[in-house]
Amino acid sequence: MRSIFVIAERELKTYFTSPIAYVVLTIFIFLTSLVFNFFVGLMVESAGPRAMQAAQTGRPPEPLDMPGVIVQNSFNWVSFILMLILPMITMALFSKEKERGTMELLLTAPVTDLQVVLGKFLAACSFYLILIATTLLHIVVLFTFSEPAKGPIFSAYLGIVLYGFALLAIGMFISTLTESQIVSVILTFTVIMLLWLVDAFTRGSSSGLAKAVSYLSILEHLNDFLVGVVSTSHIIFYLSLMLVGVFLTYRSLDSLRWRG
Amino acid sequence: MISVENLTKRYVTKTAIEGMSFRVEKGEILGFLGPNGAGKTTTMRIITGYMPSTEGSVKVDGFDVAEQPLETRRRIGYLPENPPLYTEMTVKAYLKFVAKLKGVTGVKVDDDVNRAMEKVNITDVQERLIAKLSKGYKQRVGIAQALLNDPPVLILDEPTIGLDPKQISEVRELIKSLAGNHTVVLSTHILPEVEQTCHRVIIIDRGRIVAVDTPQNLRSQIQGGARVVIEVDGPAAEVLAAMKATPGVASVRVNTQDEHRSTFHVDVEGGRDIRSDLARTVVQAGWGLLALQSENMSLEDIFIKLTTAEESTPQAAS
Numbered sequence: 001m002r003s004i005f006v007i008a009e010r011e012l013k014t015y016f017t018s019p020i021a022y023v024v025l026t027i028f029i030f031l032t033s034l035v036f037n038f039f040v041g042l043m044v045e046s047a048g049p050r051a052m053q054a055a056q057t058g059r060p061p062e063p064l065d066m067p068g069v070i071v072q073n074s075f076n077w078v079s080f081i082l083m084l085i086l087p088m089i090t091m092a093l094f095s096k097e098k099e100r101g102t103m104e105l106l107l108t109a110p111v112t113d114l115q116v117v118l119g120k121f122l123a124a125c126s127f128y129l130i131l132i133a134t135t136l137l138h139i140v141v142l143f144t145f146s147e148p149a150k151g152p153i154f155s156a157y158l159g160i161v162l163y164g165f166a167l168l169a170i171g172m173f174i175s176t177l178t179e180s181q182i183v184s185v186i187l188t189f190t191v192i193m194l195l196w197l198v199d200a201f202t203r204g205s206s207s208g209l210a211k212a213v214s215y216l217s218i219l220e221h222l223n224d225f226l227v228g229v230v231s232t233s234h235i236i237f238y239l240s241l242m243l244v245g246v247f248l249t250y251r252s253l254d255s256l257r258w259r260g
Numbered sequence: 261m262i263s264v265e266n267l268t269k270r271y272v273t274k275t276a277i278e279g280m281s282f283r284v285e286k287g288e289i290l291g292f293l294g295p296n297g298a299g300k301t302t303t304m305r306i307i308t309g310y311m312p313s314t315e316g317s318v319k320v321d322g323f324d325v326a327e328q329p330l331e332t333r334r335r336i337g338y339l340p341e342n343p344p345l346y347t348e349m350t351v352k353a354y355l356k357f358v359a360k361l362k363g364v365t366g367v368k369v370d371d372d373v374n375r376a377m378e379k380v381n382i383t384d385v386q387e388r389l390i391a392k393l394s395k396g397y398k399q400r401v402g403i404a405q406a407l408l409n410d411p412p413v414l415i416l417d418e419p420t421i422g423l424d425p426k427q428i429s430e431v432r433e434l435i436k437s438l439a440g441n442h443t444v445v446l447s448t449h450i451l452p453e454v455e456q457t458c459h460r461v462i463i464i465d466r467g468r469i470v471a472v473d474t475p476q477n478l479r480s481q482i483q484g485g486a487r488v489v490i491e492v493d494g495p496a497a498e499v500l501a502a503m504k505a506t507p508g509v510a511s512v513r514v515n516t517q518d519e520h521r522s523t524f525h526v527d528v529e530g531g532r533d534i535r536s537d538l539a540r541t542v543v544q545a546g547w548g549l550l551a552l553q554s555e556n557m558s559l560e561d562i563f564i565k566l567t568t569a570e571e572s573t574p575q576a577a578s
Contacts, residue, residue, distance in 0.1 A: 008362040010346070017348050024485045047480070105344035109361045110334040257311055259271075 007119025008126065012095070015127050022059040024088050028081065029134050034075040036138045039070045063214045067148030071139070072226045075156045078135065079222055082164060083196065088167070089127055089186035090171030091181045094249075098179045113253045117172075121246060124168045132160060152228030159225020162238035163218065167192055169245025176252040192218070261286045261413060261443040262307065267316035268397035269302050269467075276302040277467040280316070286412075287440045291458035292447035299467040301341055302445040307445070308338045313434050320413060334363065341400025341418055347391035351382060351401055354390060355408060362409040367496060376404040379434065395413040403431065416446040420453060432457050487555045488526040488535055489515075495546030496522040506533040506541050521550060 015021040043066045054061040096104040106116050142148050171188040178184050199217035202210035214220060218241070221234040262284040269276040277299040284290045292300045305311040307318050309329045317324055325330040345356050355373040364372050377383045380400040385393060390401060399422050406414055419435065420428045435457050438444055448454060454461050455475045462472040463478075471478060492499050496517050503512045508529050515523040528534055535554055540551045 002365075003361065003363075010349075010357050014346070014348060100345070100347065101342040102344040102346060104305075104310055104338075104340040105358065106361075108333055108336070108338050109312045109358075110330045110363055111361065112330070119492060201315065 002120040003115045007106070007111070008122040011120055011123030012126055014092075015089075017094065018092075020088060020092070021127065024085055025131065025134065028085050028131055031081045031136070032074070032078055032135050035081075036070070036074050036135075036141075039073045040141075042069040043070055056067070060133050064148055065152075067142040067146045068228075070239075071148070071153055071156055072143065074099070074135075074173040075160060075226050076136065078160060079163060079219060083192050084189070085131070086128070086164060086167045087171050087185045087192065089124055090168055090188060091132075091176050091185040092175065092252075093124060093172050094176040095178050095181050095184045098176075098256075099181075103176050107253070107257065109234060114250055117246060117249045117253065121169065121172055121249075124172060125165055127166045128168060129161070132157070149157050152226075155228050155230045156226050158230060159234070162225075162235060162242075166175060166218070166241035166245065169242040169249070170195075171245075173245050173252060176249055176256065209213075261288075261321060262445065264303075264307070265317050265319075266302065266453050267306060267318065269299075269306060269311070270314045272447045275467055277464075280464075280467075282462055282469065282472060284443055284445060286443055288460065289435065289439045289444045289446070289454055289458045291454040292445065293449070293451065293461055294447075294464035295449060298464045300464055301576055302415055303446060304338075304445065305340075305463070306415050308415050309333050309548065310340075334409075335411055336413045336415055337406035339402050339406040339414075339416045339419055340517070341421075341558050343405070344399055345390045345398060345405075348389065350374060350387055350389055351377070351393070352386040354401065355404060359408045364384075364409050364457060372408055372410070374405040374495045375410075379407055380404045381430070384502075396424060396427045397569070399423055400427070400431075400500055403434070408441050412442060414442050414444045414446075416444065418448055419446055420448070420450070428453075441512060488528060489523065489553045489555055490526060490549075491521060491523045491551035492542050492547050493521050493550055494538070494545070498545075499542070499547060500524065502545055503538065506534065506537050508537065523551075529536045 014251055040224065047066075050061045050064075094103070097106060107113070139153060141147075171184075171190060174188045175181075175184045178187070195216060195218045198213050202214040215237075221237045224231050224234055264280060264282050267280040268278050280299075280303060282290075292303065294300050302311070306313045307320065311323050311331055312326060317326065318332075319325070320332040321335050323335075325332045334423045346357070349357070352373060355376060356369055359372050368443065374383070377386055380403050382397060382400050382404060385397055390398060393401065399419070403416070403419060406416065416435070420431050423431060432453065435444055435446065439459070445563060446453075446457070458475060460470075461475050461478060462469055474531065490503075496514060499522060500512055503509060503526060510527045510529045512527075513525045515525050517523075526534075526538065533554075535552055539549055539552055553557060
């Protein structure tokens with residue numbers, strides 16, 4: 001357990017000693033703030049017409065959880081932004097170790113391969129949580145100026161965290177396949193796009209196969225979380241995707257040893 | 261300390277090492293000598309547990325590398341061919357990380373790091389980024405890394421590569437000072453290095469062990485004994501007879517001959533030094549001893565002889 005933290009600690013420090021952490025944080029904060037700002041504006045604009053409508057009909061406006069709608073729509077966009085950003089978090093995990101020969105240090109140290117993998121994954125997940133935590137600022141704004149329902153916000157965060165962890169595990173696996181960070185980031189991005197697009201391929205078809213394939217769509221499973229539904233099947237989907245990624249990484253290290 | 265049995269590593273397209281067996285005793289310095297691509301690095305990678313072997317076994321301090329990898333790795337300090345450095349870290353931060361990775365805890369981390377830095381003389385650069393260091397310093401940081409947690413076995417893959425002559429001799433002295441408490445296996449293709457630092461040498465060529473011995477014995481073994489060139493002022497036939505009678509002489513040949521002086525090539529039976537005996541024989545007979553010289557093949561000659569002789573020997577296709 002200690003070895004995992006030793007590896008994770010070094011990895012996390014590396015994020016912040018290289019420009020990558022700051023680039024990722026800057027892009028993410030800029031884009032998410034833009035999205036948040038847009039939806040807040042939209043809701044404020046729609047408040048006028050709704051009040052007018054209520055005055056005309058003489059009835060009170062239909063209840064609408066405005067902060068909830070803002071969170072739901074913002075997070076929809078955040079999930080897109082993350083598709084672009086997450087590959088940058090995992091691109092160096094193993095490819096850089098391979099490139100500069102430090103892999104030999106890790107794989108001959110008195111630690112197991114699993115500890116190496118989990119240490120790296122822990123670092124990537126920790127950095128991801130820091131990234132996601134920056135959006136809490138928006139939530140603070142919502143709580144300052146309105147009274148949002150807490151449930152959906154909590155479930156949206158749960159969903160986005162699970163979603164991110166699953167993608168990080170896939171990205172980590174891909175980083176073991178190449179020595180080049182550029183290849184790693186592009187390949188990860190491609191795989192994530194495919195996992196997103198399977199949904200589009202199967203739309204409109206109702207065959208069993210189409211259903212099975214669309215089950216793999218990574219975004220599909222996020223929607224329920226964003227509207228406040230926490231369903232076990234979605235949690236299991238993301239967790240299993242994550243475990244597959246971690247397992248593949250582990251196997252990939254083993255194969256690296258054989259190939260030398 | 262290390263025992264290697266019938267070690268074989270095959271890749272899909274080529275065999276890197278084949279049927280290698282040897283032992284390294286505690287406190288010994290063993291040198292791997294061979295041309296590039298001979299299988300030195302592969303062998304070391306298998307011993308350190310970086311790579312599994314196709315066949316055969318490696319035991320370090322009684323533990324099998326394949327079955328108890330953590331036990332063996334705990335006992336080995338390894339310097340790979342390219343020092344495994346996190347260049348964005350400072351020397352000290354890097355060494356601390358490696359120490360912790362090797363299981364050093366608490367206050368011992370600082371002590372261990374300081375000890376290793378002192379041993380390779382890099383204390384003055386401890387706060388510098390590794391990326392900014394010269395090649396020689398980087399190499400020494402790599403050696404320091406291997407020394408952390410004071411492992412009983414050190415595996416050093418080309419430890420003096422990229423160093424300037426002064427640093428090379430420093431590193432050699434360091435390695436020599438490690439013998440006794442540590443068992444050292446080092447690889448090199450620089451021959452004087454082996455002669456100066458190693459107790460025993462294993463010459464590897466194309467994945468096979470060609471010879472194992474001390475650097476001194478290797479010389480005499482290959483040559484079938486040393487050769488002495490002697491120049492004498494005296495009657496050639498008599499001198500020849502007298503020399504043949506000297507114990508330890510295998511054969512004598514007249515090389516050049518004129519009225520007064522003759523040069524003889526005396527082949528000596530394996531491993532003996534009979535120069536003083538020869539001198540005495542000549543002087544006691546009243547002849548003039550003009551020159552006496554022992555001709556040693558350098559390890560370089562032996563190495564070339566061994567690795568090229570193999571080439572002409574037909575090998576069973578594996």
